Amino acid sequence: MNETLTISWLTKRFGTVEALSQVSLSVGAGQRVALLGHNGAGKSTMMKIILGLIPPTEGEIVVCGAAPGSAAARAQVAYLPENAAFHPALTGEEQIRYFLSLRGESPSQARDLLARVGLHDAAARRIGTYSKGMRQRVGLAQALIGRPRLLVLDEPTSGLDPVSRRDFYALLDGFAAEGSSVLLSSHALTEVEARTDRIVILSQGRLMTQGTLPELRHEAALPVQFLVTPAEGQGAALAGALPGGATGTDGILRLHSTQEDKLALLARIAGLGEAVADLDVIPPSLEDIYSHFSRRDGQ
């Protein structure tokens, strides 16, 4: 079996509230999977169940061939909690040295690990003096200890600036290339920057859809927007030639088309020749696609 993580028909109830219902999911070796959903969609709950911190109500989970939270699973899984927190009295280096010893690794790697996440200069300072982004990096450094087979990262890029975010995804790429699997959560599709192999969208505890970004784009079948700028004095003629469009106060003609009709419409516009001064084709944004899936339920 090549799967690092298999979740079958997972349901979690807190009293009468169903936080997760009938979720099935698998993550293969070397795959990077993004778990997307609003706050309260069940992302963190699912992660805590995978880590064995809370038990599932129903369903079966296999993590690296073992039960969640078992000694075998914990030895192979690394976790980055949302808002990573550490004891403020310890320095970054002392904290990482401690975590290294717990994983049976040599504590002398602490400096290297902190350097990998850009914290080399702050290693000797107490974590109490760190910013939120720096604490997040300490969290990331501890998740990188000892080549885990599965990385579970709860909103890893929150609190990181765009440059750090890019560095972070570069680190993940390296991990995935070595065969480690990554499950990370986020509340926005733009955050994952298409740097993942598969996207899973959760809404109110249900799995709405999963697939690559092109697959999701295709499945959502959201209209493509065309912005046609008419040439000097050709506005009326253009509107007549392209019925169904609406001309804005800026004189630009806006048209919507389905994915199938996209090329045909493009050909028609191109055929108008001199009448067209400029053309922009705007595919549905990541946010549009995400909203489409995460709001399908109950709206």
Added chain:
Amino acid sequence: MKAVFATAGAEFRIALRNRWVVIAVLLMVVFSLVLAAAGAAPTGDVGVDRLSVIVASLTSLAIYLVPLLALLIGFDAVAGEVERGTLPLLLTYPLSRLQILMGKFLAHLVILSLAVVLGYGAAGLAAILTDARAGAGIPALVRLGWSSILLGATFLGAAYALSALSRRPSGAAGLAIGLWLLFVVLYDLGLLAMVVADGGGVLTTHVLPVALLANPADAFRLFNLAASGAVGAASGMGAAAASIELWKSATSVLIWPVITLALAWAALRRVTP
């Protein structure tokens, strides 16, 4: 074992930074030296060496101070981790909850031991320097030392159990102070009231000894005073206390740490992060 020592190392460092080590050692040294100085007065009359008298005074000090120190050092152990949000991450590491508990316990016990050894050591040194016969009291001082550490271990376990049950540092602190008042102050007052009301009846002869052994602080006092043969003089417990054999109080002193640590483990296992 490596995980336990790594945890203990981190905990000791934290206690050092939070100045718990300095506070514990200073408190024990200062109070012990004060007692050593004050305890010098009755020496000539009683006819025992100066250190034996000081040990009797130190026993009374230890009953109040050692449990208090242990509770103060230990109350944050679980609740603090829960409040800071550091517990979930720690629990995903390959170490058991028992190992976490043992690591913290080891670090805190080292701090308490340091305070006890340095405090009693200072008092012992002061006595030996001023009284040539004080060497006779050294066995009693050593006995007081290790039994004080066991008393501290008992209340460390109790502090962890309360910490795991309350899950909030403020709540755990309140419970810890309440426990201290109950076992160290109110319990004895209750027993005293019982003895006075009973007037030497069945309660005094049969219930009192059991009640004394059931309280780790009272068992600690009985053990040390009985062992040094000074029950009547120093404790005021009278004949009932004197009738309790040494092995009984020794057993109570030895068993209590195991009981409270087992309770702490049970409470920690029930914590869901």
